[in-house]
Amino acid sequence: xxxxxxxxxxxxxxxxxxxxxxxxxxxxxxxxxxxxxxxxxxxxxxxxxxxxxxxxxxxxxxxxxxxxxxxxxxxxxxxxxxxxxxxxxxxxxxxxxxxxxxxxxxxxxxxxxx
Amino acid sequence: xxxxxxxxxxxxxxxxxxxxxxxxxxxxxxxxxxxxxxxxxxxxxxxxxxxxxxxxxxxxxxxxxxxxxxxxxxxxxxxxxxxxxxxxxxxxxxxxxxxxxxxxxxxxxxx
Numbered sequence: 538x539x540x541x542x543x544x545x546x547x548x549x550x551x552x553x554x555x556x557x558x559x560x561x562x563x564x565x566x567x568x569x570x571x572x573x574x575x576x577x578x579x580x581x582x583x584x585x586x587x588x589x590x591x592x593x594x595x596x597x598x599x600x601x602x603x604x605x606x607x608x609x610x611x612x613x614x615x616x617x618x619x620x621x622x623x624x625x626x627x628x629x630x631x632x633x634x635x636x637x638x639x640x641x642x643x644x645x646x647x648x649x650x651x
Numbered sequence: 652x653x654x655x656x657x658x659x660x661x662x663x664x665x666x667x668x669x670x671x672x673x674x675x676x677x678x679x680x681x682x683x684x685x686x687x688x689x690x691x692x693x694x695x696x697x698x699x700x701x702x703x704x705x706x707x708x709x710x711x712x713x714x715x716x717x718x719x720x721x722x723x724x725x726x727x728x729x730x731x732x733x734x735x736x737x738x739x740x741x742x743x744x745x746x747x748x749x750x751x752x753x754x755x756x757x758x759x760x761x762x
Contacts, residue, residue, distance in 0.1 A: 541694075570750070579754035580695075580740065593749060628694055640750060642694030 539563045543629050543643035551651050555617040558646045560629030568632040569612045575625045619650045653678040653745045657753035672726040672756045674741035682743040684724040689738045736760045
């Protein structure tokens with residue numbers, strides 16, 4: 538049963554600490570998206586990749602966030618330094634080569650920054 | 652830019668009631684339109700889609716028709732169940748192949 542796997546599922550950290558979230562996309566999918574979900578802002582697109590190349594990261598605060606795909610089986614989202622306003626659920630999603638709109642989402646990483 | 656506007660929630664219904672969740676869009680060209688659903692504690696999953704004007708997407712008793720003249724894609728279900736309680740997201744795909752979501756509408760169905 539193919540699925541997108543995200544780790545950690547939950548993370549509590551203190552302000553100023555570095556946070557790294559990881560995503561394993563579905564094998565064979567070559568587009569990967571990072572979304573952030575909060576009650577106030579809803580679902581925000583942070584970044585997305587095709588064939589491991591970043592296509593759009595305009596939704597991401599550049600000074601503290603970075604997203605990479607070191608290989609086809611791993612996408613990472615890093616926050617350094619973290620701030621309380623970064624508290625949210627971060628979702629990774631992957632899709633096939635021709636984007637038909639069907640993205641497969643992971644279960645999310647819930648981040649709390651104290 | 653391309654965007655999606657959904658009715659605010661929560662929408663509260665009794666079991667077997669009729670459901671409508673409104674969605675309108677702004678886009679350049681002719682986007683494909685989608686409804687995703689998010690159950691508590693889970694990620695989003697595709698519910699239905701329509702790729703061109705007058706297409707009707709349907710799944711699990713839910714339906715939505717792509718209306719180009721009103722730029723709408725309203726979600727409907729004739730008889731909701733408690734298990735339909737979730738957050739529903741309308742979305743479109745842009746020319747840059749980026750999926751743009753609405754803010755989501757929470758549906759609460761009581762027995």
